[in-house]
Amino acid sequence: MFRRRRREQPETVAEHEQAAPTRESGPWDADEPHPDNDRIDLGGLRLPHNPDFDVRLASVGDQHVGVVVIHGESTLQLQALAAPRSSGLWDEVKTKIRAQAKELEEREGPFGAELAGELPTDAGPRPARYLGVDGPRWFLLAVISGPGAHDEAVAGAFVDFVKDVVVVRGDEPMAREEPIPLRRPNEQAGGDGPEERPGLNPFKRGPEISEIR
Template sequence: MVEQESAAPTRESGPWDADEPHPEADRIDLGGLRLPHNPDFDVRLASLGDQHVGVVVLYEESSLQLQALAAPRSSGLWDEVKTKILAQAKDLEEREGPFGTELSGEIKADGNVRPARYLGIDGPRWFLLAVISGKGAHDEAVFGAFVDFIKDVVVVRGDEPMAREEPITLRRPNEQTSEQAEDPQGLNPFKRGPEISEIR
Protein backbone atom coordinates (compact mmCIF):
# COMPACT_ATOMS: atom_id res chain seq x y z
CA MET A 1 0.00 0.00 0.00
CA VAL A 2 1.34 3.43 -0.94
CA GLU A 3 2.07 5.68 2.03
CA GLN A 4 0.43 9.05 1.75
CA GLU A 5 2.85 11.97 1.97
CA SER A 6 2.36 13.80 5.24
CA ALA A 7 3.52 17.16 3.81
CA ALA A 8 1.30 16.64 0.75
CA PRO A 9 0.83 20.04 -0.88
CA THR A 10 2.00 18.14 -3.94
CA ARG A 11 -1.05 15.87 -3.98
CA GLU A 12 -3.51 16.58 -6.77
CA SER A 13 -6.61 15.74 -4.76
CA GLY A 14 -7.94 14.78 -1.32
CA PRO A 15 -9.62 13.78 0.84
CA TRP A 16 -7.60 16.41 2.66
CA ASP A 17 -6.46 16.62 6.25
CA ALA A 18 -7.44 19.98 7.78
CA ASP A 19 -3.80 20.58 8.78
CA GLU A 20 -2.32 20.04 5.31
CA PRO A 21 -2.33 22.61 2.49
CA HIS A 22 -5.52 22.16 0.46
CA PRO A 23 -7.45 24.23 -2.08
CA GLU A 24 -9.79 26.88 -0.74
CA ALA A 25 -13.36 26.12 -1.80
CA ASP A 26 -16.95 26.69 -0.76
CA ARG A 27 -17.49 23.85 1.72
CA ILE A 28 -20.20 22.92 4.21
CA ASP A 29 -18.65 22.94 7.71
CA LEU A 30 -19.97 19.99 9.71
CA GLY A 31 -17.25 20.10 12.36
CA GLY A 32 -15.36 16.84 11.77
CA LEU A 33 -15.99 16.99 8.00
CA ARG A 34 -16.05 19.87 5.55
CA LEU A 35 -17.94 18.87 2.41
CA PRO A 36 -17.94 20.43 -1.05
CA HIS A 37 -20.99 22.57 -1.65
CA ASN A 38 -22.76 21.09 -4.67
CA PRO A 39 -26.42 22.11 -5.25
CA ASP A 40 -27.09 18.85 -7.15
CA PHE A 41 -26.39 16.78 -4.02
CA ASP A 42 -28.82 16.36 -1.13
CA VAL A 43 -26.67 16.14 2.02
CA ARG A 44 -28.11 14.65 5.24
CA LEU A 45 -26.62 14.02 8.64
CA ALA A 46 -26.88 10.46 9.97
CA SER A 47 -27.38 10.29 13.73
CA LEU A 48 -27.02 7.65 16.40
CA GLY A 49 -28.90 8.81 19.48
CA ASP A 50 -27.85 12.43 20.05
CA GLN A 51 -24.58 12.10 18.14
CA HIS A 52 -24.12 12.90 14.45
CA VAL A 53 -21.88 10.08 13.21
CA GLY A 54 -21.95 10.25 9.43
CA VAL A 55 -23.29 11.86 6.30
CA VAL A 56 -25.55 10.55 3.53
CA VAL A 57 -25.36 12.27 0.14
CA LEU A 58 -28.19 11.56 -2.32
CA TYR A 59 -27.75 12.02 -6.08
CA GLU A 60 -29.16 10.35 -9.23
CA GLU A 61 -30.95 7.40 -7.54
CA SER A 62 -27.78 6.70 -5.54
CA SER A 63 -26.43 7.32 -2.08
CA LEU A 64 -22.97 8.03 -0.74
CA GLN A 65 -22.44 7.34 2.95
CA LEU A 66 -19.41 8.96 4.55
CA GLN A 67 -18.05 8.24 8.00
CA ALA A 68 -14.80 9.52 9.48
CA LEU A 69 -13.19 7.48 12.27
CA ALA A 70 -10.21 8.09 14.53
CA ALA A 71 -7.23 5.91 13.56
CA PRO A 72 -3.91 5.12 15.21
CA ARG A 73 -0.93 7.22 14.17
CA SER A 74 1.13 4.14 13.30
CA SER A 75 -1.08 2.33 10.80
CA GLY A 76 -4.21 2.64 8.69
CA LEU A 77 -7.58 1.02 9.43
CA TRP A 78 -8.79 0.07 5.94
CA ASP A 79 -7.32 -3.45 5.90
CA GLU A 80 -8.97 -4.16 9.26
CA VAL A 81 -12.33 -2.58 8.36
CA LYS A 82 -12.33 -4.36 4.99
CA THR A 83 -11.95 -7.73 6.72
CA LYS A 84 -14.93 -6.95 9.00
CA ILE A 85 -17.12 -5.90 6.06
CA LEU A 86 -16.23 -9.05 4.08
CA ALA A 87 -17.16 -11.19 7.09
CA GLN A 88 -20.68 -9.69 7.07
CA ALA A 89 -21.30 -9.22 3.34
CA LYS A 90 -20.39 -12.35 1.39
CA ASP A 91 -21.31 -10.95 -2.05
CA LEU A 92 -18.45 -8.45 -2.21
CA GLU A 93 -15.07 -8.82 -3.86
CA GLU A 94 -11.88 -6.81 -3.78
CA ARG A 95 -10.87 -4.75 -6.80
CA GLU A 96 -8.74 -1.72 -7.55
CA GLY A 97 -10.47 1.65 -7.53
CA PRO A 98 -9.60 5.36 -7.50
CA PHE A 99 -8.40 5.23 -3.86
CA GLY A 100 -6.71 1.82 -3.98
CA THR A 101 -8.37 -1.45 -3.02
CA GLU A 102 -12.15 -1.27 -2.74
CA LEU A 103 -14.96 -3.75 -2.19
CA SER A 104 -17.60 -4.12 -4.87
CA GLY A 105 -20.72 -6.24 -5.26
CA GLU A 106 -24.21 -6.42 -3.80
CA ILE A 107 -25.58 -5.80 -0.30
CA LYS A 108 -28.96 -6.56 1.23
CA ALA A 109 -30.68 -3.52 2.72
CA ASP A 110 -34.27 -3.41 4.00
CA GLY A 111 -35.04 -6.68 2.21
CA ASN A 112 -33.74 -5.37 -1.12
CA VAL A 113 -30.49 -6.19 -2.91
CA ARG A 114 -28.53 -3.13 -4.04
CA PRO A 115 -25.21 -2.79 -5.87
CA ALA A 116 -22.59 -1.20 -3.62
CA ARG A 117 -18.94 -0.14 -3.55
CA TYR A 118 -16.95 0.39 -0.36
CA LEU A 119 -14.01 2.80 -0.55
CA GLY A 120 -11.59 3.24 2.35
CA ILE A 121 -9.11 6.09 2.68
CA ASP A 122 -6.44 6.11 5.39
CA GLY A 123 -5.37 9.59 6.48
CA PRO A 124 -3.13 10.92 9.25
CA ARG A 125 -4.83 9.68 12.45
CA TRP A 126 -8.18 9.30 10.68
CA PHE A 127 -9.94 6.89 8.36
CA LEU A 128 -12.70 7.80 5.91
CA LEU A 129 -15.18 5.12 4.83
CA ALA A 130 -17.28 5.87 1.75
CA VAL A 131 -20.11 3.53 0.67
CA ILE A 132 -21.73 4.19 -2.70
CA SER A 133 -24.93 2.24 -3.36
CA GLY A 134 -27.60 2.23 -6.02
CA LYS A 135 -27.05 3.37 -9.61
CA GLY A 136 -23.72 5.06 -8.71
CA ALA A 137 -22.13 1.70 -7.90
CA HIS A 138 -22.12 0.72 -11.60
CA ASP A 139 -22.88 3.92 -13.55
CA GLU A 140 -19.45 5.47 -14.15
CA ALA A 141 -20.79 9.02 -14.59
CA VAL A 142 -22.60 9.00 -11.23
CA PHE A 143 -19.72 7.15 -9.57
CA GLY A 144 -17.28 9.72 -10.96
CA ALA A 145 -19.36 12.58 -9.52
CA PHE A 146 -19.21 10.93 -6.08
CA VAL A 147 -15.45 10.35 -6.40
CA ASP A 148 -14.93 14.04 -7.26
CA PHE A 149 -17.00 14.92 -4.17
CA ILE A 150 -14.89 12.63 -1.93
CA LYS A 151 -11.66 14.08 -3.35
CA ASP A 152 -12.67 17.53 -2.11
CA VAL A 153 -13.67 16.48 1.44
CA VAL A 154 -11.63 17.90 4.33
CA VAL A 155 -11.35 15.77 7.50
CA VAL A 156 -10.94 17.70 10.77
CA ARG A 157 -9.56 15.15 13.24
CA GLY A 158 -8.76 17.59 16.07
CA ASP A 159 -6.08 17.08 18.72
CA GLU A 160 -8.11 15.46 21.49
CA PRO A 161 -7.42 11.81 22.36
CA MET A 162 -9.89 9.43 20.71
CA ALA A 163 -10.36 5.68 20.84
CA ARG A 164 -9.51 3.64 17.77
CA GLU A 165 -12.47 3.60 15.31
CA GLU A 166 -14.35 6.19 17.36
CA PRO A 167 -16.54 8.28 15.02
CA ILE A 168 -15.23 11.82 14.54
CA THR A 169 -18.14 13.94 15.77
CA LEU A 170 -20.13 16.00 13.31
CA ARG A 171 -22.51 18.89 13.90
CA ARG A 172 -25.15 20.75 11.94
CA PRO A 173 -23.74 23.75 10.01
CA ASN A 174 -25.69 26.21 12.18
CA GLU A 175 -24.56 24.72 15.51
CA GLN A 176 -21.93 26.88 17.16
CA THR A 177 -18.92 25.37 18.86
CA SER A 178 -18.04 26.73 22.31
CA GLU A 179 -15.18 28.75 20.76
CA GLN A 180 -17.49 30.37 18.23
CA ALA A 181 -19.98 31.22 20.97
CA GLU A 182 -17.22 32.97 22.93
CA ASP A 183 -15.85 34.76 19.86
CA PRO A 184 -18.76 35.85 17.66
CA GLN A 185 -16.58 37.88 15.27
CA GLY A 186 -16.93 36.94 11.65
CA LEU A 187 -20.31 35.21 12.04
CA ASN A 188 -23.16 36.65 10.01
CA PRO A 189 -26.45 35.58 11.61
CA PHE A 190 -28.39 36.77 8.55
CA LYS A 191 -26.47 34.73 6.00
CA ARG A 192 -28.44 31.63 5.11
CA GLY A 193 -26.36 28.47 5.33
CA PRO A 194 -26.80 25.19 3.47
CA GLU A 195 -29.91 23.21 4.36
CA ILE A 196 -29.02 19.94 6.06
CA SER A 197 -31.75 17.50 7.03
CA GLU A 198 -31.25 14.65 9.45
CA ILE A 199 -31.78 10.89 9.27
CA ARG A 200 -31.79 8.50 12.21
Protein backbone atom coordinates in the same frame (compact mmCIF):
# COMPACT_ATOMS: atom_id res chain seq x y z
CA MET B 1 -29.90 21.05 2.03
CA PHE B 2 -26.77 22.36 3.69
CA ARG B 3 -25.64 25.90 3.24
CA ARG B 4 -22.12 26.62 2.13
CA ARG B 5 -19.65 27.82 4.72
CA ARG B 6 -18.07 31.18 4.18
CA ARG B 7 -14.61 31.29 2.78
CA GLU B 8 -11.91 30.77 5.33
CA GLN B 9 -10.47 33.72 7.20
CA PRO B 10 -7.81 35.80 5.41
CA GLU B 11 -4.96 34.50 7.53
CA THR B 12 -5.93 30.90 6.67
CA VAL B 13 -6.19 31.77 3.01
CA ALA B 14 -2.74 33.30 3.17
CA GLU B 15 -1.35 30.12 4.63
CA HIS B 16 -2.86 28.10 1.77
CA GLU B 17 -1.42 30.51 -0.77
CA GLN B 18 2.03 30.17 0.76
CA ALA B 19 1.92 26.37 0.75
CA ALA B 20 0.44 24.80 -2.38
CA PRO B 21 -1.10 21.30 -2.12
CA THR B 22 1.50 18.58 -2.52
CA ARG B 23 -1.08 16.13 -3.95
CA GLU B 24 -3.46 16.43 -6.89
CA SER B 25 -6.55 15.59 -4.82
CA GLY B 26 -7.81 14.58 -1.37
CA PRO B 27 -9.48 13.66 0.84
CA TRP B 28 -7.49 16.34 2.62
CA ASP B 29 -6.32 16.61 6.19
CA ALA B 30 -7.22 19.99 7.66
CA ASP B 31 -3.57 20.57 8.64
CA GLU B 32 -2.15 20.00 5.15
CA PRO B 33 -2.26 22.53 2.31
CA HIS B 34 -5.48 22.10 0.33
CA PRO B 35 -7.53 24.16 -2.16
CA ASP B 36 -9.43 27.06 -0.63
CA ASN B 37 -12.88 26.14 -1.96
CA ASP B 38 -16.29 26.93 -0.54
CA ARG B 39 -17.22 24.01 1.72
CA ILE B 40 -19.98 22.99 4.11
CA ASP B 41 -18.46 23.14 7.60
CA LEU B 42 -19.73 20.23 9.72
CA GLY B 43 -16.96 20.35 12.31
CA GLY B 44 -15.13 17.07 11.74
CA LEU B 45 -15.84 17.16 8.00
CA ARG B 46 -15.82 20.00 5.48
CA LEU B 47 -17.71 18.99 2.37
CA PRO B 48 -17.58 20.46 -1.13
CA HIS B 49 -20.70 22.25 -2.32
CA ASN B 50 -22.52 20.53 -5.20
CA PRO B 51 -26.02 21.86 -5.96
CA ASP B 52 -26.99 18.51 -7.51
CA PHE B 53 -26.50 16.69 -4.19
CA ASP B 54 -28.78 16.62 -1.16
CA VAL B 55 -26.48 16.46 1.88
CA ARG B 56 -27.82 15.25 5.23
CA LEU B 57 -26.42 14.39 8.63
CA ALA B 58 -26.78 10.80 9.83
CA SER B 59 -27.53 10.66 13.54
CA VAL B 60 -27.83 8.02 16.23
CA GLY B 61 -29.84 9.58 19.02
CA ASP B 62 -28.42 13.07 19.51
CA GLN B 63 -25.01 12.17 18.07
CA HIS B 64 -24.11 13.06 14.49
CA VAL B 65 -22.01 10.11 13.28
CA GLY B 66 -21.89 10.46 9.51
CA VAL B 67 -23.16 12.09 6.34
CA VAL B 68 -25.48 10.87 3.60
CA VAL B 69 -25.23 12.46 0.15
CA ILE B 70 -28.22 11.74 -2.10
CA HIS B 71 -28.28 11.98 -5.89
CA GLY B 72 -31.37 10.52 -7.55
CA GLU B 73 -31.71 6.91 -6.42
CA SER B 74 -28.06 6.66 -5.39
CA THR B 75 -26.42 7.55 -2.09
CA LEU B 76 -22.94 8.21 -0.79
CA GLN B 77 -22.41 7.59 2.92
CA LEU B 78 -19.39 9.12 4.65
CA GLN B 79 -18.04 8.40 8.11
CA ALA B 80 -14.77 9.70 9.56
CA LEU B 81 -13.22 7.73 12.40
CA ALA B 82 -10.24 8.22 14.68
CA ALA B 83 -7.34 5.94 13.78
CA PRO B 84 -4.08 4.97 15.49
CA ARG B 85 -1.08 7.17 14.83
CA SER B 86 1.02 4.14 13.84
CA SER B 87 -1.27 2.47 11.28
CA GLY B 88 -4.43 2.83 9.23
CA LEU B 89 -7.76 1.04 9.59
CA TRP B 90 -8.80 0.19 6.04
CA ASP B 91 -7.20 -3.28 5.88
CA GLU B 92 -8.88 -4.20 9.16
CA VAL B 93 -12.25 -2.73 8.15
CA LYS B 94 -12.14 -4.54 4.79
CA THR B 95 -11.68 -7.84 6.59
CA LYS B 96 -14.69 -7.13 8.83
CA ILE B 97 -16.86 -6.20 5.85
CA ARG B 98 -15.86 -9.26 3.83
CA ALA B 99 -16.64 -11.50 6.80
CA GLN B 100 -20.24 -10.24 6.80
CA ALA B 101 -20.74 -9.77 3.06
CA LYS B 102 -19.06 -12.51 1.05
CA GLU B 103 -20.86 -11.16 -2.05
CA LEU B 104 -18.37 -8.30 -2.22
CA GLU B 105 -15.16 -8.64 -4.20
CA GLU B 106 -11.96 -6.68 -3.75
CA ARG B 107 -10.71 -4.62 -6.68
CA GLU B 108 -8.62 -1.55 -7.41
CA GLY B 109 -10.37 1.80 -7.37
CA PRO B 110 -9.52 5.51 -7.33
CA PHE B 111 -8.26 5.33 -3.72
CA GLY B 112 -6.63 1.91 -3.94
CA ALA B 113 -8.30 -1.33 -2.85
CA GLU B 114 -12.09 -1.21 -2.58
CA LEU B 115 -14.95 -3.69 -2.20
CA ALA B 116 -17.80 -3.92 -4.71
CA GLY B 117 -20.77 -6.15 -5.44
CA GLU B 118 -24.46 -6.54 -4.67
CA LEU B 119 -25.87 -6.82 -1.16
CA PRO B 120 -29.16 -8.61 -0.42
CA THR B 121 -31.96 -6.38 0.89
CA ASP B 122 -35.69 -6.81 1.47
CA ALA B 123 -36.27 -5.06 -1.86
CA GLY B 124 -33.78 -7.26 -3.71
CA PRO B 125 -30.04 -7.02 -4.45
CA ARG B 126 -28.60 -3.50 -4.14
CA PRO B 127 -25.27 -2.56 -5.73
CA ALA B 128 -22.66 -1.21 -3.31
CA ARG B 129 -19.06 0.00 -3.33
CA TYR B 130 -16.94 0.44 -0.20
CA LEU B 131 -14.02 2.85 -0.49
CA GLY B 132 -11.62 3.52 2.36
CA VAL B 133 -8.99 6.21 2.83
CA ASP B 134 -6.40 6.16 5.63
CA GLY B 135 -5.28 9.61 6.74
CA PRO B 136 -3.09 10.93 9.57
CA ARG B 137 -4.88 9.62 12.70
CA TRP B 138 -8.18 9.32 10.82
CA PHE B 139 -9.97 6.92 8.51
CA LEU B 140 -12.68 7.90 6.02
CA LEU B 141 -15.17 5.28 4.86
CA ALA B 142 -17.22 6.07 1.75
CA VAL B 143 -20.05 3.76 0.66
CA ILE B 144 -21.75 4.24 -2.71
CA SER B 145 -25.02 2.35 -2.99
CA GLY B 146 -27.78 2.10 -5.56
CA PRO B 147 -27.40 2.59 -9.33
CA GLY B 148 -24.45 4.92 -8.74
CA ALA B 149 -22.34 1.95 -7.68
CA HIS B 150 -22.39 0.82 -11.34
CA ASP B 151 -23.20 4.03 -13.21
CA GLU B 152 -19.81 5.55 -13.97
CA ALA B 153 -21.19 9.07 -14.37
CA VAL B 154 -22.82 9.10 -10.92
CA ALA B 155 -19.95 7.19 -9.31
CA GLY B 156 -17.47 9.63 -10.83
CA ALA B 157 -19.35 12.58 -9.34
CA PHE B 158 -19.36 10.90 -5.94
CA VAL B 159 -15.63 10.14 -6.19
CA ASP B 160 -14.87 13.75 -7.12
CA PHE B 161 -16.91 14.80 -4.07
CA VAL B 162 -14.84 12.54 -1.80
CA LYS B 163 -11.60 13.86 -3.33
CA ASP B 164 -12.43 17.37 -2.10
CA VAL B 165 -13.52 16.42 1.44
CA VAL B 166 -11.46 17.90 4.30
CA VAL B 167 -11.19 15.85 7.50
CA VAL B 168 -10.70 17.82 10.73
CA ARG B 169 -9.29 15.31 13.21
CA GLY B 170 -8.36 17.76 15.96
CA ASP B 171 -5.80 17.21 18.70
CA GLU B 172 -8.02 15.75 21.43
CA PRO B 173 -7.50 12.10 22.45
CA MET B 174 -10.00 9.73 20.83
CA ALA B 175 -10.57 6.00 21.04
CA ARG B 176 -9.83 3.77 18.07
CA GLU B 177 -12.72 3.82 15.55
CA GLU B 178 -14.50 6.57 17.49
CA PRO B 179 -16.53 8.75 15.08
CA ILE B 180 -14.99 12.18 14.65
CA PRO B 181 -17.61 14.61 16.00
CA LEU B 182 -19.86 16.37 13.50
CA ARG B 183 -22.21 19.28 14.00
CA ARG B 184 -24.72 21.36 12.07
CA PRO B 185 -23.18 24.30 10.21
CA ASN B 186 -24.86 26.80 12.54
CA GLU B 187 -23.76 25.05 15.74
CA GLN B 188 -20.65 26.07 17.64
CA ALA B 189 -18.04 23.48 18.62
CA GLY B 190 -17.78 22.65 22.29
CA GLY B 191 -20.21 21.65 25.00
CA ASP B 192 -20.32 18.48 27.01
CA GLY B 193 -19.16 15.56 24.89
CA PRO B 194 -20.82 12.14 25.06
CA GLU B 195 -19.17 9.56 27.27
CA GLU B 196 -19.22 6.95 24.54
CA ARG B 197 -19.75 7.12 20.80
CA PRO B 198 -20.82 4.17 18.65
CA GLY B 199 -18.15 2.33 16.67
CA LEU B 200 -18.25 1.42 12.99
CA ASN B 201 -20.73 -1.20 11.81
CA PRO B 202 -21.39 -0.82 8.05
CA PHE B 203 -24.15 -3.49 8.11
CA LYS B 204 -26.25 -2.17 10.98
CA ARG B 205 -29.65 -0.73 10.12
CA GLY B 206 -29.10 2.80 8.83
CA PRO B 207 -29.14 5.62 11.38
CA GLU B 208 -31.85 8.22 11.61
CA ILE B 209 -31.28 10.90 8.99
CA SER B 210 -31.87 14.53 9.85
CA GLU B 211 -31.81 17.11 7.11
CA ILE B 212 -30.07 20.43 7.76
CA ARG B 213 -32.08 23.27 6.26
